[in-house]
Amino acid sequence: EAGVAQSPRYKIIEKRQSVAFWCNPISGHATLYWYQQILGQGPKLLIQFQNNGVVDDSQLPKDRFSAERLKGVDSTLKIQPAKLEDSAVYLCASSPGDRKRRDTQYFGPGTRLTVL
Amino acid sequence: DAKTTQPTSMDCAEGRAANLPCNHSTISGNEYVYWYRQIHSQGPQYIIHGLKNNETNEMASLIITEDRKSSTLILPHATLRDTAVYYCISQYSTLTFGKGTMLLVSP
Numbered sequence: 607e608a609g610v611a612q613s614p615r616y617k618i619i620e621k622r623q624s625v626a627f628w629c630n631p632i633s634g635h636a637t638l639y640w641y642q643q644i645l646g647q648g649p650k651l652l653i654q655f656q657n658n659g660v661v662d663d664s665q666l667p668k669d670r671f672s673a674e675r676l677k678g679v680d681s682t683l684k685i686q687p688a689k690l691e692d693s694a695v696y697l698c699a700s701s702p703g704d705r706k707r708r709d710t711q712y713f714g715p716g717t718r719l720t721v722l
Numbered sequence: 723d724a725k726t727t728q729p730t731s732m733d734c735a736e737g738r739a740a741n742l743p744c745n746h747s748t749i750s751g752n753e754y755v756y757w758y759r760q761i762h763s764q765g766p767q768y769i770i771h772g773l774k775n776n777e778t779n780e781m782a783s784l785i786i787t788e789d790r791k792s793s794t795l796i797l798p799h800a801t802l803r804d805t806a807v808y809y810c811i812s813q814y815s816t817l818t819f820g821k822g823t824m825l826l827v828s829p
Contacts, residue, residue, distance in 0.1 A: 610765070648809055648819025649766065662816060697765050711758075711817065713765030 610714035624686040629698030636703030744810030
């Protein structure tokens with residue numbers, strides 16, 4: 607079974623530039639998550655999708671971050687414009703979305719963003 | 723904020739059991755205890771979860787105290803590849819990660 611795919615793996619940009627990250631979840635997984643992990647900290651949930659609808663985006667900085675999952679499969683996370691404090695690893699995870707049992711999340715390798 | 727407390731770091735000799743403690747004294751009745759680990763430069767990996775009973779799978783065992791205020795993750799025979807940050811999470815649905823425990827397994 608293929609895992610969660612993310613691209614690019616690394617990205618370096620200058621502040622005020624825009625950047626986009628792509629995630630392809632495990633086939634058939636209804637729920638998709640984007641996390642931000644700053645160096646030395648645990649991952650922080652940015653947004654959660656159930657199919658193509660947003661379940662939780664309470665910690666997403668909506669003035670500069672946006673995310674979409676138009677067809678309920680792939681997802682894109684965008685930052686526009688980037689700030690220095692956005693330097694982090696952006697992790698995508700997916701889960702089956704079966705509410706009848708605890709949902710195990712499967713994480714991708716992440717995209718390391720450096721903002722100069 | 724994370725609702726669990728874990729030691730910042732622990733050491734373990736290769737081949738020995740690694741016992742990682744976690745305090746979750748404010749856990750609610752419907753919240754599960756999850757354990758994930760994150761090897762350097764990789765995404766977190768699910769290990770195990772439980773509600774009340776002790777659990778065991780191919781990776782580890784989870785021992786939850788009767789009052790559910792604390793738990794211990796046990797890696798029965800630690801290997802060098804088990805060196806990672808281990809996160810203990812008490813949650814009903816979404817995961818809130820703390821800083822975890824850095825486990826260093828040495829030869």
